[in-house]
Amino acid sequence: MTETDAMAAAMIAPAPSALTGDAVRLVEVGPRDGLQNEARYPDTATKVELITRLAACGLSAIEVGAFVSPRRVPAMADTAQVVRSLPSLSDISLPVLVPNMTGLEQALSVGCREIAVFVSASEGFSQRNIQCSVRESLVRYQGVIEAARTAGLRVRGYVSCVVRCPYDGDVAPSTVVPVVQWLLEQGCHEVSLGDTIGAATPAHIRALLQACATTLPVQALAGHFHDTYGMAVANVMAALEAGVRVFDTSVAGLGGCPYARGATGNVATENVLYLLHGLGMKTGVDLPRLVQVGDFISRALGRDSASAVGRALMR
Numbered sequence: 187m188t189e190t191d192a193m194a195a196a197m198i199a200p201a202p203s204a205l206t207g208d209a210v211r212l213v214e215v216g217p218r219d220g221l222q223n224e225a226r227y228p229d230t231a232t233k234v235e236l237i238t239r240l241a242a243c244g245l246s247a248i249e250v251g252a253f254v255s256p257r258r259v260p261a262m263a264d265t266a267q268v269v270r271s272l273p274s275l276s277d278i279s280l281p282v283l284v285p286n287m288t289g290l291e292q293a294l295s296v297g298c299r300e301i302a303v304f305v306s307a308s309e310g311f312s313q314r315n316i317q318c319s320v321r322e323s324l325v326r327y328q329g330v331i332e333a334a335r336t337a338g339l340r341v342r343g344y345v346s347c348v349v350r351c352p353y354d355g356d357v358a359p360s361t362v363v364p365v366v367q368w369l370l371e372q373g374c375h376e377v378s379l380g381d382t383i384g385a386a387t388p389a390h391i392r393a394l395l396q397a398c399a400t401t402l403p404v405q406a407l408a409g410h411f412h413d414t415y416g417m418a419v420a421n422v423m424a425a426l427e428a429g430v431r432v433f434d435t436s437v438a439g440l441g442g443c444p445y446a447r448g449a450t451g452n453v454a455t456e457n458v459l460y461l462l463h464g465l466g467m468k469t470g471v472d473l474p475r476l477v478q479v480g481d482f483i484s485r486a487l488g489r490d491s492a493s494a495v496g497r498a499l500m501r
């Protein structure tokens with residue numbers, strides 16, 4: 187029996203649930219959100235190997251890097267080399283983060299087909315993260331999104347601090363909804379709701395999604411939950427019950443955000459897969475294989491996997 191066969195045998199069979207049969211799309215953000223905040227980040231070849239191995243697990247979307255200021259986020263400085271070095275992954279969406287026109291030009295110059303833009307619902311985080319107010323960021327992004335769409339790129343949107351800001355404190359759903367709406371109106375195909383510091387509980391996620399659903403299509407929303415307080419899987423469950431079917435996850439629970447001190451990584455891809463498959467939901471992703479990728483990148487970084495499922499299945 188191979189190691190992946192043994193892992194498959196160790197997994198619990200799905201129990202019938204109201205969600206059985208539903209399809210969920212995962213956006214693997216480990217190579218970007220995960221690695222941007224690792225104290226020791228891997229070299230370009232290891233990043234390319236990570237992305238290639240992730241693609242082989244059946245993921246349909248992998249965020250591969252960020253064209254941001256290399257002085258602010260050194261771990262993403264080699265994004266152009268990463269994109270250029272990737273093998274042909276034509277059926278996979280490979281977005282890159284872009285903060286401004288400079289970033290868009292870099293993305294276009296290496297042939298990216300999809301970008302992700304990121305704004306904050308709170309002023310404090312916007313100033314620290316991208317050095318401008320929320321309003322200024324929207325003005326800046328209007329031109330970027332228009333230029334990207336004119337060039338035929340798909341644009342994904344992020345809103346950070348949808349529940350709590352590390353600088354301004356609690357953020358009300360009524361502050362978040364207009365920012366999400368603005369991104370959708372600009373032509374973002376999807377907007378991901380970022381609990382940047384992982385402070386939300388399921389009650390916050392329910393309230394936020396209820397507020398969103400009054401004016402926005404829930405199919406255009408994604409959940410992006412960091413796991414600082416260990417609530418992220420519970421928050422995924424709350425979002426599933428509210429109709430969300432897209433989640434951003436990070437292999438081995440890598441990462442955090444350099445401008446959100448104390449925030450840990452995204453919810454681990456392995457943990458979310460175990461939840462979804464246990465609910466009988468379909469992802470198209472091979473969990474045992476993904477666990478091996480988590481082990482690969484954890485070893486490359488010289489740290490333990492932050493995924494409880496990854497550690498359990500590697501035993």
Ligand code: HMG
Binds near residue numbers: 382445
């Ligand atoms: P700024 O200092 O206001 O920029 O930073 P500027 O336009 O004044 O330029 C300053 C220098 O940066 C210049 O170089 C520019 O050329 C250069 P210099 O003349 O000094 O040598 N520059 C760039 N270089 C490379 N790529 C670029 C670029 N733009 C300017 N695109 C800026 C403004 C937005 C650039 C900066 O603040 C920045 O890069 N911020 C990004 C921070 C970041 O990446 N944060 C993490 C990602 S967001 C996140 O993790 C949250 C998320 O996961 C969702 C969630 O969890 O909530 C998405």
Ligand code: MG
Binds near residue numbers: 219410
């Ligand atoms: Mg994030």
